[in-house]
Amino acid sequence: MPATDLPLLIDAALEAGKIATRYSGTTAQRWDKPGGAGPVTEADLAVNAMLEQKLPAARPGYGWLSEETEDSQARLTKDRVFIIDPIDGTRSFAEGSRTWAHSLAVTEGQEVTAAVIYLPRRDLLFAAAKGQGATLNGTAIRVSGIDDLNSAEVLAARPNMDASHWRNGTIPGFQRNYRPSLAYRMATVAQGRFDGMLTLRPSWEWDIAAGDLIIREAGGVCSDRMGGPLRFNNPHPRLNGVVAAGAALHSRITNMLEPESTGPWS
Structure with a gap:
């Protein structure tokens, strides 16, 4: 259902942006994950909590994989799975940079069928659904043709x-x-x-x-x-x-x- 999943992902990404931008990266509480897995902030956890409530409620048959949720092998039994990074670029976020993103995807049969990357501090929303092309802020985009x-x-x-x-x-x-x-x-x-x-x-x-x-x-x-x-x-x-x-x-x-x-x- 890539066509119906994409609006859900866009809505969730916009809500994630509202939550994350309430925090100032440099003052947000921050912890280092065990085993050198990098930092996590209270903003990552707040965004993840919202997404983990909103998305499975809208698609109860889908599995769940997120950087900030303990993994469960139950997702392997599902035909469709949400794959989520609540804040990609947490280190950058914590340093006060504008360059960090919410990354949301749905997979079916191990292939991604709907996807959103949203940078709220840069007002950039990239989106795609399988077979429907890719957009930036609603306008179609295309890769470079350079081959040298x-x-x-x-x-x-x-x-x-x-x-x-x-x-x-x-x-x-x-x-x-x-x-x-x-x-x-x-x-x-x-x-x-x-x-x-x-x-x-x-x-x-x-x-x-x-x-x-x-x-x-x-x-x-x-x-x-x-x-x-x-x-x-x-x-x-x-x-x-x-x-x-x-x-x-x-x-x-x-x-x-x-x-x-x-x-x-x-």
Whole structure:
């Protein structure tokens, strides 16, 4: 039901934005998660509480996977699943930056069918439903058509450019940029603002599910670091990195990647 799920996700994302912006990032209570899993703030938890009440109530047959909810294997028995990051870019949020996002998606049969990435402080709402294209604030968007690596602008953290990640140690000649929030990086590729993005480290499903569909519906290709399709609602919800771009540029990037590389990533 991608057509009916998308309005629900948009409404929930807008409500999430109202909740999160009540907090000042620098003064919001903050804790560090165990095992070096990063920070969480009271805003993350408040948004998650609202979403966990609102979305399953509207779709009682759907499963649930969220960064801020203890995982349950019960979701594996469901045909459709919500995959949620209440605030993607929590570190950026806590520093008082405007660059953080709510990332909401619905999957069916391990494929994302409806998705929203919303940046309330930047007034940017990216949305997509399977087969219906992708939009930014209601206007259709399209990935960049650039296919020359040396002319491309690609979003990637600096460690991804270590020679160990690339075949024969040959680092591609694209211009590297960076933005906090993995979801936002993916959205800007769908928008065509940047030509591609990559992250080579294992990536949580909630960070990338919404961006995967938005990029694909904007005419791009989104894969793991090996070039394989992204599949969601896995027992361990972590995927083998992300590479996204227009089709030709995506192929050039993945063909240069070293499949046996194990780091550094961050």
